[in-house]
Amino acid sequence: MSNQGIFDVNSIVDLKHHDQWSTLGQLELIETQTATSGSADIMTVNFESIQESKYNVHFLTFSEGQSNGYQYLSLRFGNDSTYTTSGYKYARQQMLNTTFAEDRSTSQSTIRIGSYVYRGENAYAYIYNIGDSSKYTFATSQMVGNAANYVGCASSFGSGVLPTASSFNNIQILRTNSVGWYGFKASLYGIRYS
Amino acid sequence: MATNLQFIKSQSGTDVSTLSVTDCFNADYDVYAIYLTKIDTTQDNSSRIRLLDSGGSVISASEYDTANLRLRANAGFEELRYTGQTYFQYMISIRQQNYDGAGLMMYVFNPYDSGSYTFIQYQETSYSSNYLGYKSIGVHKSAETITGFQILNTAGDYQSVGFSVYGVK
Numbered sequence: 001m002s003n004q005g006i007f008d009v010n011s012i013v014d015l016k017h018h019d020q021w022s023t024l025g026q027l028e029l030i031e032t033q034t035a036t037s038g039s040a041d042i043m044t045v046n047f048e049s050i051q052e053s054k055y056n057v058h059f060l061t062f063s064e065g066q067s068n069g070y071q072y073l074s075l076r077f078g079n080d081s082t083y084t085t086s087g088y089k090y091a092r093q094q095m096l097n098t099t100f101a102e103d104r105s106t107s108q109s110t111i112r113i114g115s116y117v118y119r120g121e122n123a124y125a126y127i128y129n130i131g132d133s134s135k136y137t138f139a140t141s142q143m144v145g146n147a148a149n150y151v152g153c154a155s156s157f158g159s160g161v162l163p164t165a166s167s168f169n170n171i172q173i174l175r176t177n178s179v180g181w182y183g184f185k186a187s188l189y190g191i192r193y194s
Numbered sequence: 195m196a197t198n199l200q201f202i203k204s205q206s207g208t209d210v211s212t213l214s215v216t217d218c219f220n221a222d223y224d225v226y227a228i229y230l231t232k233i234d235t236t237q238d239n240s241s242r243i244r245l246l247d248s249g250g251s252v253i254s255a256s257e258y259d260t261a262n263l264r265l266r267a268n269a270g271f272e273e274l275r276y277t278g279q280t281y282f283q284y285m286i287s288i289r290q291q292n293y294d295g296a297g298l299m300m301y302v303f304n305p306y307d308s309g310s311y312t313f314i315q316y317q318e319t320s321y322s323s324n325y326l327g328y329k330s331i332g333v334h335k336s337a338e339t340i341t342g343f344q345i346l347n348t349a350g351d352y353q354s355v356g357f358s359v360y361g362v363k
């Protein structure tokens with residue numbers, strides 16, 4: 001549909017009808033961090049400007065994770081670069097190339113969101129109420145990656161909580177092992193009006 | 195065109211036993227993303243979901259099937275299956291403590307299509323006696339136009355409850 005560059009109400013309605021009126025979406029990118037192949041081992045990915053007072057729900061993506069050692073992809077929450085290292089609870093269903101298994105804990109140093117892999121690590125997580133000092137901070141997640149050395153698939157989904165009524169302004173993705181990533185792409189989004 | 199989540203509406207209530215989110219599904223989208231924005235309750239309870247028909251009336255016929263995997267941090271997981279129910283079962287479990295809160299993201303598929311069943315899938319996280327989460331699927335087995343949904347409590351009132359609804363474009 002064409003127009004003369006002047007948008008009155010009827011033009012906007014017509015453009016919307018033809019799917020040609022571009023509007024901002026409500027999945028709003030806050031920050032992306034990347035490491036490319038050849039980077040030194042990176043142990044943590046920290047998001048420290050998360051706009052926690054603007055968004056009640058955050059959406060976190062992690063893709064193309066590459067490492068030389070097996071480990072679980074995990075989350076922590078913190079304030080001003082100091083991260084809480086105890087008291088997390090989680091429950092995850094794992095779907096591995098060899099078996100399905102439950103993974104759960106009532107006292108952990110992280111919320112585990114990934115299976116035990118080291119290549120092809122991809123995951124997303126929703127984080128709820130992180131900026132609300134009267135609520136617990138919750139997370140749900142889903143992950144898929146390569147089991148062992150590209151011999152199968154490893155996947156999981158689960159939920160977790162830091163059962164402390166506090167607000168946090170930092171989100172950390174980490175591996176709980178001494179071997180870090182040499183490649184990844186991680187993005188944090190806010191869900192507007194959540 | 196924007197390819198994104200497109201905000202449709204938010205709706206909330208206080209001191210209510212049910213909350214209906216009306217006129218949130220329409221012909222513009224096939225897939226919807228729904229987020230819980232807040233929840234506080236006066237008693238331990240589990241929340242359920244019903245759909246609203248083209249006239250905005252609650253559908254309470256025995257047309258809902260649900261399958262849930264209940265994930266627990268302190269015990270083995272449970273498979274829960276329900277057919278021919280009058281609601282989608284186990285959307286959220288929450289205990290009576292104001293500070294807990296919960297998180298939920300739900301997809302709804304084909305609600306406005308009068309020739310299709312309406313399907314849902316959701317992942318929930320909450321805290322009830324110990325940590326709980328649900329990974330769930332459901333189908334409303336009646337081909338009709340759905341315009342909204344209702345959350346309802348098994349016990350007590352919601353001190354507050356709210357949702358935001360987005361079209362997936």
